[in-house]
Amino acid sequence: MKHLNKLFAVALMFAGLATQAQDSNNPWAVSFGVNAVDTKFSASEKFEHQIAEYFNVQDHWNILPSVSYIGVSKHVGNSFSIGLTGSVNKIDRFVTKVPGTVNSHVVTNPGDLSYYAGDLAIKYSFMEMIKSKVFDPFAHVGGGYTWMGDASAGTVNGGLGINFWFTDNVGLSLQSTYKHSFDDTRTPNVDVASHMQHFAGLTFKFGGKDTDGDGIYDKDDACPEVAGLKEFNGCPDTDKDGIMDSADACPEVAGLKELNGCPDRDGDGIIDSEDACPDVKGSKMMKGCPDTDGDGVADNVDKCPEVKGPKDNAGCPWPDTDGDGVADKDDKCPTVKGTVANNGCPEVSxxxxxxxxxxxxxxxxxxxxxxxxxxxxxxxxxxxxxxxxxxxxxxxxxxxxxxxxxxxxxxxxxxxxxxxxxxxxxxxxxxxxxxxxxxxxxxxxxxxxxxxxxxxxxxxxxxxxxx
The missing domain is CATH 3.30.1330.60 (OmpA-like domain)
Incomplete structure (x- = not known):
């Protein structure tokens, strides 16, 4: 039975859920590292004495010089996550009180007791509250089952910790958990003493879906199937003009915001695709082209751009072959000088x-x-x-x-x-x-x-x- 319990603890280590931080983008997290068990931390002592001895690593902490805890956790929403932690250790520093005293204690070697634990915890992260993307303090409560030598018992757990996130997915995790045992005579191999367990290790968050691979998870990505930019909630800006493609009338050519992302090379307020003269400043009336002679015919179609002429004659003045002031098109006698009153023909005197x-x-x-x-x-x-x-x-x-x-x-x-x-x-x-x-x-x-x-x-x- 004893060995069966130990095998169960090892199974928890590899199938359990850890309590290290994760979020809705990466709902799963795997943690592993080292743990230390401090048997001096006991509810029977005054709290101030326990705090004073908290960092007495040399005298009280039991540490295996290898990876000694592992787990995976799941974010459940609103800064809460839930999971289990599996850990192993060896107890060769066991703290017991000196009979008849209040605070006196003695450190003994109980015979290198084996230590296995599987712990369930619910964690609440304060990261969103403090508006930080690096520092992630948290508190947790829960319970578990611990094997210490030949003894085993259930515990009620609670503690504090902090994650330092190097990236969105990788962080350093530090945690201290107080485990309270209700059968605590502090007799090795007879019962499980209340104790403090410390954890230090790496946490890897995963499980977030990023279909387009732009670093923005699908749930926050307004364009989940097209790689984009964070400033546009994951939507692309192909021409890099500061206007995302969905709002850009010319998404493949850099342009101006006031022209819905379309370019205007000549600065006449008419986008190049609608400008008949995109490199020469013109007017909207002339579809972006100039009208140098002011005859109402744009220079690009005006055969006489510097001389006023009617549109019907491509912007050129009508010819007057006989020079009588009547254009040939209206002159009944285009080769004979006449009078305007007689339609360009000479009047008979x-x-x-x-x-x-x-x-x-x-x-x-x-x-x-x-x-x-x-x-x-x-x-x-x-x-x-x-x-x-x-x-x-x-x-x-x-x-x-x-x-x-x-x-x-x-x-x-x-x-x-x-x-x-x-x-x-x-x-x-x-x-x-x-x-x-x-x-x-x-x-x-x-x-x-x-x-x-x-x-x-x-x-x-x-x-x-x-x-």
Whole structure:
């Protein structure tokens, strides 16, 4: 039975749960190190005397020069953890009181008593209370079972300790536990004496899940599957512009906070991806491009960026070939200088009309016919040349006769002679749309029909400007 109990203690050492500190990020902890058993610490003595002898290592402490405790613990929430500690030792310094005295004691060797213990404890950590990431003081209470030589007994335990965390997962643990035995005659191999047990060792925390390996546990990681930064609760900032990717409109290009993480190389307040001219400062109206000439056409599409021009002509002024102040696109006569009032075409003056009609009066027809006499062709050519100077003007050709012959005959003759002049002009380059012809016969004489000279004046072709 004795050996069975010892085997049970060893099993506790490897399967038990230790009380060293851990947290919700790393809920499990494994501790191992050395322990010291001080049998002088007894409730039968005054507390001040016990404290005075607390560090009397040479006289009272029993220490094995090897790893002598081990365990694993589990955090259960709100700074509490629970577990068991398994430990072994050898008692060769056993403190007993001198009979008949109050504080006198004597240290004896009880025969190198074997020591095994399995202890359950509930621990409360003050680390969160003191807002420290290095110092972790704690208190614990619990109970256990101890074998001391041939004796064994249950104990009620309580104590204090502190962890010094070198990293988030590794720390140095120091702990003192008072174990009170209720059957304490302090007789070796008969009962288990109340005693103090001290622990010093290393604690390793583990069990925290960090899927993306960024050092931030999944439960605190806002982006648990993507490696990120602590300042962004585990979310990434790919372009390292201080704006996490989820709030960054341009996560792969460093930018400005006021532009939602997007860059603006030219500083015009328009992000590069929306800026048609990202390297030249411009305006929002021009999609980030400048408009040097102020014509409302951005320089990047303005073929004449330094000269104002309409958008319809790519920012360039419309050409005015004849220089009359009317752009070619609006100039009915783009190669002939004219006036704005006449759509860029020259206006026919009274002097020009007089000249036309002076020529027209000299047009000679064969008698009673609408064919021209030979000497008339130079006159017709002169009229043609004048009409070509006014390509946008329209003219009416009016035929007249004297009163010789019947009125019906004269009407037909006047119409055919006006039509003959029109036909000649068209054949020589005058647009037909610009000309009309009509005959008035003998209705509108300009001289008397009683004399030869008067009749000659009445036989005529007149040129009228159509407005």
């Amino acid at each position: 009274e002097a020009t009309m007089k000249q036309l009609n002076d020529y027209a009066k000299t047009i000679l027809f064969d008698s009673g016919k609408s064919t021209f006499q030979q000497q008339t062709f130079p006159v017709l050519q002169a009229i043609t040349a004048i009409l070509k100077e006014y390509p946008n003007s329209k003219f009416s050709l009016e035929g007249h006769t004297d009163s010789d012959g019947s009125e019906e005959t004269n009407q037909v003759l006047s119409s055919s002679r006006a039509e003959a002049v029109k036909a000649y002009l068209i054949e020589n380059g005058i647009d037909a749309s610009r000309l009309t012809s009509t005959g008035f016969g003998e209705k509108y004489p300009i001289d008397t029909n009683k004399t030869r000279a008067g009749k000659a004046n009445n036989r005529r072709v007149e040129v009228k400007l159509v407005k």
